[in-house]
Amino acid sequence: MDLDSVSPFSSLQTLAKLLADPQEEDNDDNDLGSYSSSVSTVGPGNIGPAKQAEPTVTPNVKSGNSKDIWNSEEVPEGSEFDDIWDPREQPEYEILFKQQVGAEDIFLGMNRKDLSTACCEDMLIKIKLPDTKSSDVTLDIQDKILDLRTPKKKLLLHLPHPVDSKNGKACFISEKETLEVTLRMKREFDFINFA
Numbered sequence: 001m002d003l004d005s006v007s008p009f010s011s012l013q014t015l016a017k018l019l020a021d022p023q024e025e026d027n028d029d030n031d032l033g034s035y036s037s038s039v040s041t042v043g044p045g046n047i048g049p050a051k052q053a054e055p056t057v058t059p060n061v062k063s064g065n066s067k068d069i070w071n072s073e074e075v076p077e078g079s080e081f082d083d084i085w086d087p088r089e090q091p092e093y094e095i096l097f098k099q100q101v102g103a104e105d106i107f108l109g110m111n112r113k114d115l116s117t118a119c120c121e122d123m124l125i126k127i128k129l130p131d132t133k134s135s136d137v138t139l140d141i142q143d144k145i146l147d148l149r150t151p152k153k154k155l156l157l158h159l160p161h162p163v164d165s166k167n168g169k170a171c172f173i174s175e176k177e178t179l180e181v182t183l184r185m186k187r188e189f190d191f192i193n194f195a
Helices: 008-019 023-028 033-041 105-110
Strands: 093-098 120-129 136-139 145-149 156-157 164-173 177-185
Touching: 136 164, 136 177
Parallel strands: none
Antiparallel strands: 093 120, 120 177, 136 145, 145 156, 164 177
16 A cells, blocks of 8 residues: 555645646646645635626616705604704603593493503603793704703604694693693594594
């Protein structure tokens, strides 16, 4: 038995010859360095048929003002109010939901209302504003944004449901130093819940 046929070097050369491309067989060099480049190109990704390059998808650009950097759909709602450099702190707040119920709802259950928020008509937001006068409060309400500013506090609140921004009620309770904002919700399927 020949020891050269069993040596690790000869088995590596034999393996390299098996893995080498047929075009490279013409350059029959016994140097292992000539096979290392062909061995390094073989990997698990080379098994099976060659993969086709996936076509790249380019986004459709609307032909509006060509100098616009972004579309209005790309900007999240309320981002014009965000100011990360504003040092004012955020006040404590609480969001509650209110229902308008009568005796027939409580005792007879005639309007199919239950205790879930799906059956609530109004949203009540209680904001604690210590050491603040009612004249210092600036309140702006959009469909899904409540923006409150005072000299010491700032609150930008993304509301959980769209509201009727034109019809709402705000009341500042001086004893509790709390602003209570009541807003009528206008959700997509309210006509089903309140039919």
